[in-house]
Amino acid sequence: MILTEAQELAVFRFCLEHLEAGLGATPSIIFAAICHLRQQETHNPPSIVWFQQWLKKNPNLYTIKTKPIAHLRVATHSEEDLKTFFVEYQNTLSKYGIGKSKYIYNMDESGVRVGCPTGEIVIVPTHVKELYTASPENRKSITIIETICTDGSPPLPPVIICPGEKIMDEWIQENLTGAEMIAVSQTGYTNENINIALAWLDHFINHVGAGPTAHWLLLLLDGHITHHKDDFILKCYENHIVPLVFPSHLTHVLQPLDVGVFGPWKHYHNKAIYNALHSRDMEYTISSFFRELSSIR
Template structure:
């Protein structure tokens, strides 16, 4: 078990490729910097339980509960937006509820970081009464030992970033908490698949148990950065084949660049200049056409998103917790 934070509308940096004729490129970015905390738990068998989401606020809003939620997600409200001893205790109840039917009577081993909320007497007593043994990892070593940190939270953040960038490309810069919740089921499904979960446990050396795996990772992280030495000469690459018939804007752009370097050699100086001007103009028209097509797609998507955003300002409950299934019943 571990928790991670998301800044709802912050995608992070990215590399952008544009036609050479485009000298400057500006993109709008969502300004929503709301932070939320998500608590996840995975097992060595490749399974997971519904997540617990901690929001900063005092009122549950209808727009937080889209129809595509899996109905077992639990949303808790906090005055800070972060987990604390009380919320950790509620998560443990959630964990017990969703693992009670698995291996009835057999003990469970719960791997945690050493946060103070995991060492409170109430937390330990509740775990012991439910036949759960707690193992705390040393501070500052969860990135080496805890499977969620080792192999799952990074792709979790990646798929969230992709969702925000997709919204930006569609010119939807109002990426807020309701939109995030609409994307959340897909983000989570892309992250918590059986194979990556098993891989995370294996890379952490937790299961199958491998002390050498963990020790090797510690050695890797502790090694100083070595300066890059001279690189070996690479094998020459074969020339590209003749440009095929273009089918996309990118094909046309690449063709203009390739033939723009070859054809002018046969021209006289004045013709070469005219041909160069023509190539520059063609590239600009090509770029403008591609941007117009993207704008059209973005407008269509905005119309689709606006239909989803209608309503949703209704208040469902003041304070406390709310399960997605209960919220959908209140909305109905």
């Protein structure tokens, strides 16, 4: 037996304490606490497989994903909406003679609040169905605009939008290639700034070799307000680029960049934040765990 009955109860109370604090105990914290406890008793730490099986069979605990309340949203879509979009997509390809994947591009932007994590997996008592964590609103945000091609070729250099009025020297890191484009806005988002949208379009035209005599390209976009501006649309067609906008309520279903690029980017951004937070609090966490154990004994 890895854990005694008293230790099992201590783990439960420890999870409950974190829940009441509005945080939630992550699997890594619980596993680390159990391993530390075993080491203190001169026993070998359990394997991660044992921990996963123990958690799965535990009648009092399970995992849920926390929900930062500022990010909650409800979206609806129908099968008919999807069919309508793909009919338009196929008609556009036929009309402009776009028959190869190398002529189809997708762009999108995604922002993060620097230093603010999203939801994470935590262990809670089984009577808990949801856990909302505080979501700070006063942090700086940055936005990245990415562009990919359906033929799987390397993505275009990104456009990075930082909050401010001018580009600062300290933003230029050694790991940048030099092909990236850095822009600024007051908020760190594109907002309704057509100048940023046009600057990105020039960036796109330059890197894909678009132009009045080049082959027609299809550009899949979200429904951002700047993509409907006359200047943006005219520059697209002048350079043989056909903009096709996803339905606004279907971007989370149709947008390739959300899964292929922004998903991993936000995952590692989130992981870096939680690693910093948990490494700082681990000593307190272990101490809290032993207090629970001592109170039961």
